[in-house]
Structures are given as structure tokens and as C-alpha cells.
Amino acid sequence: MTTAPTLPRWSLAVPPSALLILLVSYGRDLGAVLIVLVCIGLAAAVTAAVHHAEVVAHRVGEPFGTLILAVAVTVIEVALIVTLMISGGEKAAALARDTVFAAIMITTNGIVGLALLVGSLRHRVQEFRAHASGGALAVLTAMVTLSLVLPTFTLSTAGPTYSGSQLAFAGVASLVLYGVFVFVQTVRHRDYFLPKTSVSEDDHAEAPTSRTALSSLVLLLACLVAVVGLAKTVSPTLEKAVESAGAPVSFVGVVIALLVLLPETVAAVRASLRNRLQVSLNLALGSALASIGLTIPAIALASIWLAGPLTLGLGPKELVLLVLTLFVSMLTLVTGRATLLQGTVHLTLFSAFLFLAVTP
Secondary structure, eight states: OOOOOOOOHHHHHHHHHHHHHHHHHTTSOOOHHHHHHHHHHHHHHHHHHHHHHHHHHHHHOTTHHHHHHHHHHHHHHHHHHHHHHHHHGGGGTTHHHHHHHHHHHIIIIIIHHHHHHHHHHHHSSEEOOHHHHHHHHHHHHHHHIIIIIGGGTOSSSSSSBOOHHHHHHHHHHHHHHHHHHHHIIIIITGGGGSOSOOOOGGGGSOOOOHHHHHHHHHHHHHHHHHHHHHHHHTHHHHHHHHHHHTOOTTHHHHHHHHHHTHHHHHHHHHHHHTTOHHHHHHHHHHHHHHHHHHHHHHHHHHTTTOOSOOBOOOOHHHHHHHHHHHHHHHHHHTSSEEOHHHHHHHHHHHHHHHHHHHOO
């Protein structure tokens, strides 16, 4: 008789320790010791978050596991965005746009490209379900166009902004599209989003008990709070470093987005190494969809308390990068097979995004 796996001690100790580091460092000027402590806490929280996400995923099965991780980190991030926008005044007018755009570039090019690269280096050619990932890309294209492209061209208000009714429509449309996608992913066509091939030993491992999975879910949420909080805590130090390097201050937002999305990145890479590329794509595209599908409705609701217009429309440079990303993603996902070439192309686009963020 096999015994259901239990959580290792380190995975139980990391979440409260990371939250304690967050409590000690939050709102303070970070000296050398605190910076090192925050970085250690951040790395440990990411590692623990991935572990607990895998425990939950093993209990509930795919694609619920990837959905829980993507939605959990996005909800926490959206809460911070709305809080910063309400307290930030005019300086935070473009915060939601910049955060969502950075999340799209990181997930569709950074996470997807890295997963394709490491997976192809180990397995040469990986297969995935094109009708699932292609459907997710179609939803993403519609949502990002309604939320970040159209505001640049509407005439009701001056600048790349929406009027109140237009913002409400975009928020409702994003929420409906995301809700239907989640329904299709988890209920109607769940089998479309399951890994096409698997060589993982985890498939035959004993599933954790419901109590263990519930504990992991609580600890996962604690880890994600710590990851986002510690990333925001270290942002003033990053801002000073960016200013010293002569880069625009907006690059700090990109770095913060990279830190916040670390759990999804690590989980996607590990899945790809196990020849479960569909799980990696579920994580990457699911995170991008959750970022838009939850952020836009949240700021539409928060606009009641926000003073001044919200800048949502992308500039010419960002529009070119977005169109190129969506076009390349379509060519990648239409085949159902991935090689080293596709991974290299996506990582090149991601490098271009980072380079132009530093040298606009």
C-alpha cells in the first residue's frame, strides 16, 4: 500500500518566512543587508510557489492546476495595480496599460520562447494541441485589440483613452471573453488543453490527499503575496539603479512584471522539460488572458474613484511589437509542433521588447 505524499518541511517554512521578510522590509529604505534578504526571500517564494502549484495541479488535474496559478498571481497583481492607481494620481494614468502590455510580451514571447527553447533542446520536436492554443490566441487577440489598440483610434475623448461608456464596454467584453474561455478550458472542451504527450513520472505518482492539496493552495497564495509584495518592495532600489544606468523609469515596470511572473516562468520551463509543452502554453497564454480579462474590468470599476482619464492606447512602437508578436504566435501555434526555431524567434522578439524598453 502506497502512502500519499506529504509536503516537505522547506515548503512549509518558506511562505511564512517570505511574508516575515516582506513585513520587515516593506516601506523602508533597503540597505545592503535588506536587499540581500529580500532577494533571497523572493527566490525562495518563487521556488515554493512552483512546488505548491504542482501539488495542487497533481490533485485537481490539468488544466485546473495551471489555471489556479495564473489566476491567483493575476488577482494579487490586479489588486496592487488598482491600489497604486487610486493613490498615484496622474502619474499612474498609464500604469494598467504598461503592466498589461509588459505581461503580454513576457508571456507570449519570453515564457513561450523559453519553454520552446529548453524543450526542443531536450526533446528535439514537441507536440501540442493547436486547436486549444490557437483558440486561446484568438481570444487574446480580440481582448488586446479592444483594450489596448482601439483607444488609440477612438474619437470620443482626446488622446489614447476611452470614454466612460467605452471603458465599461471593454471591461464587460474582456470579462465575457475570459469567462467563456475558462468555461471551454475547464468544462466544455477540457480534453483539448491536456498534454498531448507525457513522459513525466508524476503521471504515475500517488496523488496528494485533499487536505494536503488544500494546504498547498493556502501556501501557494501566501507565496504569491510574498512574490508580488517583495517585487514591489525592491522597486525603489531598481528605480535608482535604472536611473543611474540612464534607462527610462518605465523600465522598472518591466522588471517588476518579470519578477511577478517568475512562478509561471519556472513552472512553464519545468513542464516543457518533461515534454508537457501544452501545460507550458496553458500557463503562458492563460496568464496573458487573465492579465487582460481581470485588469480591464477591475480598472473600469475602479474608474469611479479614479481622477482623470486612463491612458490605455498603445504608442506606435508598442503597436508594431504587438502586431508582430500576434502574427508570429499565430504561425507558431497553427502547426501543433514546436522546434528550436520557433523558440529562437520568440526569444528574439522578447529581446527586442527589452532592448527598446531600455533604449526607446
